[in-house]
Amino acid sequence: MISVQQLTKGFDxxxxxxxxxxxxxxxxxxxGEIFGLLGPNGAGKTTCLRILSTVLRPSSGTATVSGFDVVTHPTEVxxxxxxxxxxxxxxxxxTAWEMAEYYGRLYGLPEDVLQSRLEQLFDTLQMNDFRDTLGAKMSTGMKQKASIARAMVHDPPVIIFDEPTCGLDVLVARKVLAIVQSLKDQGKCIIFSTHIMREVEKLCDRIAIIHKGAILAIGTLPELQEQHQQPDTEELFFDLIERYDQQNQPSAAGFAPVAG
Amino acid sequence: MNWLTVKLIFLREVRDQFRDRRTLFMIAVLPLLLYPAMGIGMLQMTLLFSEQPRTVVILGEKHLPPPQLLEGDKFVSNWFNNPADSDKLNVVTDTLVELGGGGLNASRNRMLIEQARAIRERIEQHTAIDADVKQAESAQRERMKTPAGPSDKSLAVLQERIGQLRAKQVTIDHELMDLFASSQIQVLIVVPDGLKENIERVNRLLVERDNSHVAGVSYPRPTIVKNRADDKSVVAYARVREVLEAWEEEILRQRLSAAELPQELTRPVGSAPLDLAAEEQISANVWSKMFPALLVIMAVTGAFYPAVDVAAGEKERGTMETLLICPATRTEIVLGKFFTVMCFSMSTALLNLLSIGATGQYMLSVAGGMGRGALAHAGVITLPTAPALAWLLILLIPLSAFFSAMCLALATFARSSKEGQYYLTPLLMVSIGLTVFCLSPAVEIYPVHQASWFYSVMPVVNIALLLKALLLNPGNTGALIFAAPVLATSIGYSLLALWWAIEQFSSEGVLFRDGERFEVGLWLKHLLREKEPTPTFTEAGFCFVIIMLAQFVSMRAFGQSIASATPDEMGMQMMKLMVIQQLAIIACPALFMALILTTSVRQSLRLWLPNWKFVAIAALLPFVLHPLSLELMASLQWFFPQLPDGATRLLRAMGDGEQSLPLILIALAVAPAVCEELAFRGFILTGFNRNGRTRVAIGLSALAFGAMHMIPQQVFNATLLGIVLGLIALRSNSLLPGVIFHFLFNSLAVMRERVSVRIADGHAEEFRQSFWHWFATLGDGGLRYTWLTLVISGVAAAMCLWWVWQSGRAKPTPEAVNNLFASGLAPAQQHSTCVT
Structure with missing residues (x-):
């Protein structure tokens, strides 16, 4: 569904x-898989996801979504x-409704399909009590739900979550994670980026630990734990990052050489 | 492109704007409430101020001659153009005070008279000193006539006395000023003793036809004291003058009729104005001055805020990214936003004009009806006619489109609304500057003007000027012929601006600029540390800006040194300056920037040896392009404004047989060929070509090359040549062919001037019979090329250029590899080359 090969992006x-x-x-x-991108802030998670969503162009390497290249067929992607x-x-x-409707139309959904899809989305996400509330008046939780409704309105096979629980309280975060889980059960292909270990442990089928733009480890959580003989996810994460930083100490002045 | 998507985005943005309080304020509240409120406020203030009566003091009232000037404490009302104005001046006279009159104001009047007398005393002292000084000066002149001798001493004494007198006069003048300023008198009239008798004496002499005595009559005249720096005094003085003039005219009339002389005696010419302006025309004149300026300012203001909101605002609120991920293309998004901005720009402009027009008309009619104040003279203003308004609407469309696209592009570049407002302020300033330019009565779009066609293609100015002409007279065929070029170019500019906005929207550097802190020191360090083999786009643009600035700064110095040269030296001086200018202003910035900012000067300035084929083509092309360019410019002569003085002089110097040819060639061919190529085809073109868009790079470098030439004719010509030169430089990847082309092309222009002069100078007949006559004839402006030459040149030029365009297209030149780096395709490799 998503295939990323030797993707590189540099900037000045x-x-x-x-x-x-x-x-x-x-x-x-x-x-039907949730792939977790786990990394500290500034690791390159957002850059990677932005390339996948075609708003950034890669410097080199390729990325395809459902078989379409993000550079050559951005619209299809x-x-x-x-x-x-x-x-x-x-x-x-x-308002929440207007926004989801607007994006549905931008995706070119026929009007009758769009309306039934919206009703269904607002029901499942329990958004009916604030369907006519203006964005400025919404709470963070409402905004997050509205945002999910907007992202889901055209029923895409691939969904990208970029730190969706960032800044949410525990209750709302839990709901968002439940939604992600239910999407997986519908057979969606999901990329989920986060810097919170608990979420990864709970949700992700496979994870990649990313740091300073490079993937340090990739696999299912048990695989990684076995590979590095570290049963604790948090410790595993810190070990990997520490080891990487030590290895690359000499060239710290600016550019990190190729590590993959 | 899907227009449904554009419409969808447009409708959303419009709804969004209508839910925004700021927008509603700008387009609805401001025009509909503010202007009328301001109008009413202004009207009330003028009424308030004109109600205040001013104080005039007259000393020596009993010496005033008939007819009656005063009536109680007022001037007689029939001396005023508008009798009601009589209430606006209170007159206090010494006679009145002596009689104990003045009622409630008696004590104030006494004080005023005392102040007036003190002032009169100073005036008399001043006059007395004047007389003394005059006397002393004439004595001094007398002494100077007699030969120098023992009288030297007395001269010095006299000189000293004059100095003392003058110093005393200055003190008196100061006292006078202080006295007048501290008094409550706005105007003081001092009537000298015996004025009445003196006037009557002259009248009598005239009746008796005693001309010899009339000629010799001299008597003291009244003095009127006022203070020009004080507005109250100025207003009062204007009214006093009006009264005194009317009154004096009556005295003169009585004098003439008593002496049985004709009334027209004092007006030997007596011309009378005949004003043909109909009422609508007066109105049209007012509108034609007001509306174009307002339209421009309102169109840009109306575009300003929505543009910031839909572009920078969207970035700021974090909705930009989600919008970019939806399937709408960038063009569709920009168009949707563009139409929104344009819609608001147009409605703001129209609503503002409507409101200002209505308020203005109402105010003028109120003022006119009351017959008060300066506004009364404007008369009743009618609204512009329907055709004029139709033109206003038509011209508003391209104007709004242009501003909307410009604002959108600038606002897209900004990270936040606040930043957007900073970027847009210069646009607003420039627009205001342009409207001020258009307001000048000398600037007109009209066939009589040489510059008209040129004005008609200048952005914004063309619309404002056409509208100015059409509001004055909508059926003005003279102006209507400009409608086509004005509309066509304006739409062209709008499309260009729109293209730029779309470019901005497609650039990830612009859309995802991170908010890191900018420090000049850090940036400079970064610039020097992270040198790249070739200049960046920005560095190239900066180089151009430096060249333009240096040219601007040096213009004055060069102009002065040319002006100070004698006519003989002028040509020589000009040539020297040309070389200096080329070296210092054009070559130096490019060379230094290449040295400091890039790692490979050679690559930046294209210092490679070219394929010999390009050299051959570059040597051939000037010969075929020269006739084409010359005839093109000649056929477009009507289009451009007249050449400025300096350029004409330079042209003359080129053909001047007295100047040595090598010198002229060095100044006009060698220096530009080397220096301009280094800058424009070297540093600037390389920088512009960094992102691998050949056509844009050639076009931009050609425009920069053109703009550097300043004079419109040369700008046009140089831009076209810049395209050819840019193409050659990019395809050959060498500076040399360009230098050769440039040298030959300029040399040909010089040679043509000289040969023309030579032939015209006695060889005309010989030339007419020669074989060369097939190719060129001798015209007014020197040699002109025949159709035969032009056809041959055209075909040859097309073939050469086609060859250049085709050659080296697919080959991976060093440029192409370089572009690979530039687009960031291989930052890793790039760094390994930098670091190791």
Missing amino acids: DLRRGWVAALDHVSFDVQP RKRIGFMSNNTGIYDRM
Whole structure:
């Protein structure tokens, strides 16, 4: 469903010079699978997801979604993905219903399909009590739900969650995770980026630990634990990052050489 | 492109804007409430101020001659154009005070008269000193006539006395000023003793036809004291003058009729104005001055806020990313937003104009009806006619489109609404500057003007000027012929601006600019540390800006040094300056920037040896392009404004046989060929070509090359040549063919001037019979090429250019590899090359 090969993205930074935000990253995600991208802030998670959602172009390497290349067929890719970012992307001066409807129309859904789809979404997400509330007046939880409704309106086979629980209280976060789980059960192909270990342990079928643009380890959680003889996820994570930073100490002045 | 998507985005944005309080304020509240409120406020203030009566003091009232000037404490009302104005001046006279009159104001009047007398005393002292000084000066002149000798001493004494007198006068003047300023008198009239008798004496002499005595009559005249720096005094003085002039005219009339002389005696010419302006025309004149300026300012203001909101605002609120991920293409998104901005720009402009027009008309009619104040002279203003309004609507469309696209592109570049407002302020300033330019009566779109066609293609200015002409007279065929070019170019500019906005929207660098702190020091360090083999796009643009700025700064210095040269040296001086200018202003920035900012000067400036074929083509092309360019420019002469003085002089110097040819060639061919190529086909083109878009790079570098030439004719010509030169430079990946082309092309222009002069100078007949006559004839402006030459040149030029365009297209030149780096395809490799 999603295939990422040797994906690299560099940009020019005032302080550090040329920086590789992504450094030859490769992974695959299958339908009905939740793939976790686990990494600290600034590891390159968002850059990777933005390339997958076609808003950034890779410097080199390829990424395909449902067989369509993100560089050569961006429109086809966009039709097949739902993207939810941590800053919910809610219009202040639009109601929840209007916004989901607007995006449904942008995706070209026929009007009757759209209306029934919206009713269904608002029912399952329990959004009917704030369907006519303006974005500016919504609570964070409402915004998150509205954002999910927007991302799901065209029923995409691939869904990308970029730190969806960031800044949410425990109750709302739990609901969001439940929604992600139910989407998986519907057979969606899901990428889930986070820096919270608990979420990964709970949700993800496979994970990739990403740091400074490079994937340090990839596999199912038990596999990784066995491989590195570290039963605790948190310790595993810190070990990997520490080891990587030690190895790359000499070239700390700016650019991290290829590690994959 | 799917128009349904555009419509969808448009409708959402419009609804969004209508839910925004700021937008509603700008387009509805401001025009519908603010202007009328301002109008009423202004009207009330003018009424309030004109109600205040001013104080005029007259000393020596009993010496005033008939007819009666005063009536109680007012001037007689029939001396005013508008009799009601009489109430606006209170007159206090010494006679009145002496009689104990003035009622409630008696004590104030006494004080005023005392103040007036003190002032009169100073005036008399001032006059007395004047007389003394005059006397002393004439004595001094007398002494100076006699030969120098013992009288030297007395001269010095006299000089000293004059100095003392003057110093005393200055003190008196200061006292006078202080006295007048501290008094409550706005105007003081001092009537000298015996004025009445003196006037009567002259009248008598005239009746008796005693001309010899009339000529010799001289008597003291009244003095009117006012203070020009004080508004109250100015207003009062204007009224006093009006009264005194009318009154004096009556005295003159009585004098003439008593002496049985004709009334027209004092007006030997007596011309009378005949005003043909109909009422609507007066109105049209007012509108044609007001509306174009307002339209431009309102269109840009109306585009400003929505543009910031739909572009920068969307980024700021974090909704941009989700919008970009939906299947709508960038073009569709930009168009949807563009139409929204345009819609608001147009409605803001129209509502504002409507409101200002209505308020203005109402105010003028109120003021006119009351017959008060300066506004009364404007008369009753009618609204513009229907055809004029139709033109206003038509021209508003491209104007709004242009501003909307510009604002959208600039606002897209910004990270936040606040930043967007900073970027858009310069646009607003430039628009205001342009409207001020258009307001000048000398600037007109009209066939009489040489510059008209040029104005008609200038953005914004063209619309404002056409509207100005059409509001004055909608059936103005003279102006209507400009409608086509104005509309066509305006739509062209709008499309360009829109293209730029779409470009901005497609650039991830612009859309995802991170909010890191910017520090100049850090940036400079970064610039020097992270040098790349070739310049970036920004560095190339900056190089161009430096060249333009240096040119602007040096213009004055160069102009002065040319102006100070003698006519003989002028040509020589000009040539020297040309070389200096080329070296210092054009070559230096490019060379230094290449040295400091890039790692490979050679690659940045294209210092490679080219394929010999390109050299051959570059040597051939000037010969076929020269006739084409010359005839094109000649046939477009009507289009451009007249050449400025400096350029004409330079042209003359080129053909001047007295100047040595090698010198002229060095100044006009060698120096530009080397320096301009280094800058424009070297540094700037390489930078522009970094992202691998050949056509954009060639176009931009050609435009920069053109803009550098300043004079419209040359800008046009140089831009076209810039395209050819850019193409050659990119395809050959060498500076050399361009230098050769540039040198030959400029040399040909010089040679043509000289040969023309030579032939015209006695060889005309010989030339007419020669074989060359098939190719060129001798015209007014020197040699002109025949159709035969043009056809041959055209075919040859097309073939050469086609060959250049085709060659090296697919080959991976060093450029192409470089582009690979630039687009970030291989940052890893790039770094390994940098670091190791």
